Amino acid sequence: MRLIVPLQGVVQGRGGLFVGSLIPCCLFYFLQLYLKRRRSPPPPDSDSTELPRTSSRSSLFTRGNSIGRVRVSSRAAPLAKPPDSPYYIGLERVKTDPYDRVTNRDGIIQLGLAESTLCFDLLQRWMSDNLMESLMIQSDVDGGFDVSSIAMYQPFEGLLEVRVAFADFMSRIMGGNVSFDPSNMVITAGGTPAVEVLAFCLADHGNAFLIPSPYYPGFDRDIKFRTGIELIPVHCRSSDNFTVTVSALEQSLSQARKRGSKVSGILFSNPSNPVGNILSRETLHAILSFAQEKNIHVISDEIFAGSVYGDKEFVSMAEVAASGDFDKSRVHIIYGLSKDLSLPGFRTGVIYSFHEDVVSAAKKLMRFCSMPVPVQRILISLLSDTRFIEEYMAAHRQRIRDKHFLFVEGLKQLGIPCAESGGGLYCWVDMSSLLTSYSEKGELELFEKLLSVAKINATPGTACYCIEPGWFRCCFTALADEDIPVIMERIKLLAESSTS
Amino acid sequence: MGLPLMMERSSNNNNVVELSRVAVSDTHGEDSPYFAGWKAYDENPYEESHNPSGVIQMGLAENQVSFDLLESYLEKKNPEGSMWGSKGAPGFRENALFQDYHGLKSFRQAMASFMQQIRGGKARFDPDRIVLTAGATAANELLTFILADPNDALLVPTPYYPGFDRDLRWRTGVRIVPIHCDSSNHFQITPEALEQAYQTARDANIRVRGVLITNPSNPLGATVQKKVLEDLLDFCVRKNIHLVSDEIYSGSVFHASEFTSVAEIVENIDDVSVKERVHIVYSLSKDLGLPGFRVGTIYSYNDNVVRTARRMSSFTLVSSQTQQLLASMLSDEEFTEKYIRINRERLRRRYETIVEGLKKAGIECLKGNAGLFCWMNLGFLLDTKTKEGELALWDVILKELKLNISPGSSCHCSEYGWFRVCFANMSEKTLDIALKRIHEFMDRQSGF
Numbered sequence: 001m002r003l004i005v006p007l008q009g010v011v012q013g014r015g016g017l018f019v020g021s022l023i024p025c026c027l028f029y030f031l032q033l034y035l036k037r038r039r040s041p042p043p044p045d046s047d048s049t050e051l052p053r054t055s056s057r058s059s060l061f062t063r064g065n066s067i068g069r070v071r072v073s074s075r076a077a078p079l080a081k082p083p084d085s086p087y088y089i090g091l092e093r094v095k096t097d098p099y100d101r102v103t104n105r106d107g108i109i110q111l112g113l114a115e116s117t118l119c120f121d122l123l124q125r126w127m128s129d130n131l132m133e134s135l136m137i138q139s140d141v142d143g144g145f146d147v148s149s150i151a152m153y154q155p156f157e158g159l160l161e162v163r164v165a166f167a168d169f170m171s172r173i174m175g176g177n178v179s180f181d182p183s184n185m186v187i188t189a190g191g192t193p194a195v196e197v198l199a200f201c202l203a204d205h206g207n208a209f210l211i212p213s214p215y216y217p218g219f220d221r222d223i224k225f226r227t228g229i230e231l232i233p234v235h236c237r238s239s240d241n242f243t244v245t246v247s248a249l250e251q252s253l254s255q256a257r258k259r260g261s262k263v264s265g266i267l268f269s270n271p272s273n274p275v276g277n278i279l280s281r282e283t284l285h286a287i288l289s290f291a292q293e294k295n296i297h298v299i300s301d302e303i304f305a306g307s308v309y310g311d312k313e314f315v316s317m318a319e320v321a322a323s324g325d326f327d328k329s330r331v332h333i334i335y336g337l338s339k340d341l342s343l344p345g346f347r348t349g350v351i352y353s354f355h356e357d358v359v360s361a362a363k364k365l366m367r368f369c370s371m372p373v374p375v376q377r378i379l380i381s382l383l384s385d386t387r388f389i390e391e392y393m394a395a396h397r398q399r400i401r402d403k404h405f406l407f408v409e410g411l412k413q414l415g416i417p418c419a420e421s422g423g424g425l426y427c428w429v430d431m432s433s434l435l436t437s438y439s440e441k442g443e444l445e446l447f448e449k450l451l452s453v454a455k456i457n458a459t460p461g462t463a464c465y466c467i468e469p470g471w472f473r474c475c476f477t478a479l480a481d482e483d484i485p486v487i488m489e490r491i492k493l494l495a496e497s498s499t500s
Numbered sequence: 501m502g503l504p505l506m507m508e509r510s511s512n513n514n515n516v517v518e519l520s521r522v523a524v525s526d527t528h529g530e531d532s533p534y535f536a537g538w539k540a541y542d543e544n545p546y547e548e549s550h551n552p553s554g555v556i557q558m559g560l561a562e563n564q565v566s567f568d569l570l571e572s573y574l575e576k577k578n579p580e581g582s583m584w585g586s587k588g589a590p591g592f593r594e595n596a597l598f599q600d601y602h603g604l605k606s607f608r609q610a611m612a613s614f615m616q617q618i619r620g621g622k623a624r625f626d627p628d629r630i631v632l633t634a635g636a637t638a639a640n641e642l643l644t645f646i647l648a649d650p651n652d653a654l655l656v657p658t659p660y661y662p663g664f665d666r667d668l669r670w671r672t673g674v675r676i677v678p679i680h681c682d683s684s685n686h687f688q689i690t691p692e693a694l695e696q697a698y699q700t701a702r703d704a705n706i707r708v709r710g711v712l713i714t715n716p717s718n719p720l721g722a723t724v725q726k727k728v729l730e731d732l733l734d735f736c737v738r739k740n741i742h743l744v745s746d747e748i749y750s751g752s753v754f755h756a757s758e759f760t761s762v763a764e765i766v767e768n769i770d771d772v773s774v775k776e777r778v779h780i781v782y783s784l785s786k787d788l789g790l791p792g793f794r795v796g797t798i799y800s801y802n803d804n805v806v807r808t809a810r811r812m813s814s815f816t817l818v819s820s821q822t823q824q825l826l827a828s829m830l831s832d833e834e835f836t837e838k839y840i841r842i843n844r845e846r847l848r849r850r851y852e853t854i855v856e857g858l859k860k861a862g863i864e865c866l867k868g869n870a871g872l873f874c875w876m877n878l879g880f881l882l883d884t885k886t887k888e889g890e891l892a893l894w895d896v897i898l899k900e901l902k903l904n905i906s907p908g909s910s911c912h913c914s915e916y917g918w919f920r921v922c923f924a925n926m927s928e929k930t931l932d933i934a935l936k937r938i939h940e941f942m943d944r945q946s947g948f
Contacts, residue, residue, distance in 0.1 A: 070742055072647060073648050154792055
């Protein structure tokens with residue numbers, strides 16, 4: 001869109017048709033040149049044949065500038081640049097001046113990271129009582145500590161016991177009406193590699209996934225970086241509470257096909273991130289029907305499944321897939337413990353697939369990102385402690401609900417509404433009333449003002465590819481109750497200063 | 501059932517959903533003999549009391565000789581699990597939340613100090629140049645993604661670790677062009693072999709981005725000579741390419757003085773344009789016998805590579821729990837000094853045991869000085885000096901002797917008849933039994 005606008009301006013001005021046709025020609029020419037350069041390998045370094053074999057080593061190493069600087073690959077180059085998404089920019093800014101209610105009350109309050117600290121007291125107690133036994137497993141022979149139980153190579157996809165523990169845990173927290181087969185499961189070192197490995201298995205470089213937007217900004221990195229798979233946003237609207245519709249999927253798919261893009265699947269999160277809504281059974285059914293009809297994959301990222309606090313029941317795509325109406329082999333689930341069990345540091349991810357070959361390929365890819373054995377031992381112990389898990393999950397849900405209420409109420413008092421949500425560790429806030437202009441530019445200006453003036457990091461909708469300006473994701477589950485009035489006061493001051 | 505159908509990539513009318521090229525490719529290599537032997541072991545594993553005639557696994561380079569040292573350290577210095585981070589509010593909280601791809605500073609410092617100790621202080625390591633990955637496998641793949649584009653090549657001296665075919669090529673789309681080495685000079689890399697490999701790539705219109713060596717070498721079990729390293733760096737400077745040195749076995753060199761790390765060579769160079777092409781891969785899987793922990797590192801002298809690798813390491817982070825567990829152990833210099841010394845000694849003795857035992861059976865090995873394996877020459881037993889001949893002998897050894905060893909052809913060795921035999925993943929008694937089986941086999945051979 002942005003390229004066409006200036007061209008139109010030129011064509012309509014003086015020199016009109018001539019300049020208007022010249023510019024595309026120039027662009028085309030330069031594009032050809034660029035592609036040509038990229039395709040042919042560079043000429044061999046001229047140094048290679050000219051150098052006399054008798055030159056001493058020290059003079060070679062001190063030739064300084066006449067030795068070319070060695071290059072990295074072209075796919076690494078974008079990574080070397082500082083990140084330009086507001087999602088990452090905000091996270092970085094908080095690090096420079098982080099809020100602390102005791103030592104730095106004027107610091108930037110972090111609302112940009114979906115993490116929960118609400119139940120650390122419970123986790124800590126469990127770790128204190130159980131960590132050592134879960135790790136320092138006794139040897140059968142002499143009763144002393146047997147380090148081989150945590151030190152040796154184990155299957156990269158995870159011990160059977162840990163997969164069984166995860167299967168059981170996931171079934172419990174997802175309503176109990178769905179069962180997971182441990183042999184369809186692969187354990188990874190985090191949700192990030194889980195998503196990437198699945199993407200590597202389902203689509204080739206240059207293929208695309210449809211993804212309802214607004215979506216989690218991290219997917220841009222997780223999916224696109226190394227796989228070269230494109231993400232095509234399927235825009236959802238506030239009028240539907242940002243729930244994806246089949247007609248929107250249809251439209252995006254046909255547009256993609258017209259452009260020559262091959263769509264391999266649909267990726268979505270449920271509970272959704274950043275909005276926090278729970279997809280109904282009907283919506284899941286509709287998405288799966290659509291995928292079946294178009295013969296593409298469905299990836300359901302259910303990493304917030306246990307962080308449901310509203311009245312709406314969470315239903316896993318696995319449950320819908322198993323209902324018998326569909327070819328299950330196109331359904332794949334992502335899970336992990338970073339959100340529901342507040343253990344992002346441990347690096348725990350799950351790929352669950354009904355497709356035998358995907359499971360087989362994913363298992364082999366686990367050598368690049370497998371979960372360490374000591375962590376597996378801890379999780380076997382933790383996840384099978386059903387009494388503790390029940391207590392924990394109930395407290396987790398209750399405390400999120402309470403915090404959510406306080407946060408949303410606080411915003412309501414300021415006349416700032418939120419989208420309806422029933423899951424996740426954040427809310428999707430409509431700050432359009434604070435915008436100076438109802439546009440992406442206006443939203444980014446507000447983002448900057450929130451950061452530098454109100455000292456709050458909230459993720460703007462632009463970073464999430466939201467088509468309506470003014471929406472911000474605010475994560476509240478790392479806040480103490482007393483932080484909330486501080487936040488509301490700051491937003492109030494900002495609102496007042498922008499209207500004055 | 502339709503399984504073959506799912507593997508086909510042609511357009512399908514039968515509504516079976518397609519998978520990617522990566523998923524259906526066999527670059528994972530698990531159909532090769534290297535892995536087939538493992539399957540045979542899994543089906544019939546040797547066990548001292550319950551299955552004494554089972555398959556002895558001599559194809560897995562795992563170090564179990566120093567477990568007792570780890571156990572006694574962990575038991576003594578770990579009252580009430582304090583080392584595991586289970587005590588103290590701040591400790592656990594930080595641990596649970598910490599997912600910064602920079603890695604725990606204390607852990608990086610511990611790794612740097614450990615790597616320095618292994619090299620006898622002959623090279624210094626800056627903790628800020630350490631990028632953590634979930635294992636050396638991940639480190640090698642990550643570096644490949646960063647240094648080379650699809651269809652570019654890395655030059656790798658043969659014989660090499662079979663896993664490289666998968667780790668360096670599978671998802672990255674990068675090629676391996678072999679640098680051929682042979683027994684005439686103990687498989688050392690020569691400048692001529694380097695030039696030839698480079699030329700082979702150029703002739704095929706393939707862009708070479710770097711050389712990747714393993715030092716000490718897997719499967720040779722020998723260190724790379726200092727002069728060879730200097731020649732290598734020379735070559736890389738002239739061609740303006742990278743040099744990656746996988747030093748995963750550096751702590752398993754029997755005599756510390758015999759190991760020269762590329763870090764020592766770079767230590768004395770000031771020119772950034774020379775230094776910044778050098779990258780080192782390391783891990784705790786072999787030297788410390790902790791493959792289950794998944795701890796690897798990339799050490800790069802190139803700021804751009806460090807920055808990029810760090811960001812890309814999101815796909816393969818080391819668990820905060822692991823970092824916590826190991827940081828205090830690795831920075832305990834008294835422990836690490838003792839561990840490194842005793843571990844080297846035990847490996848050396850094992851090596852001598854197996855080489856002597858093989859010699860008595862009439863079998864020669866390459867003169868090795870490092871690692872968890874020896875490079876054995878059975879060329880004289882082959883019916884034909886071909887890959888088929890070698891695999892036929894390998895099959896006999898697996899089925900008749902019930903020993904899983906790794907054939908040289910799976911390591912791309914250009915000479916047939918060489919085999920890698922691991923000796924550190926078993927008790928001394930098991931090693932005895934393996935040698936006995938070989939003796940008996942050789943007796944039967946000479947009987948004809």
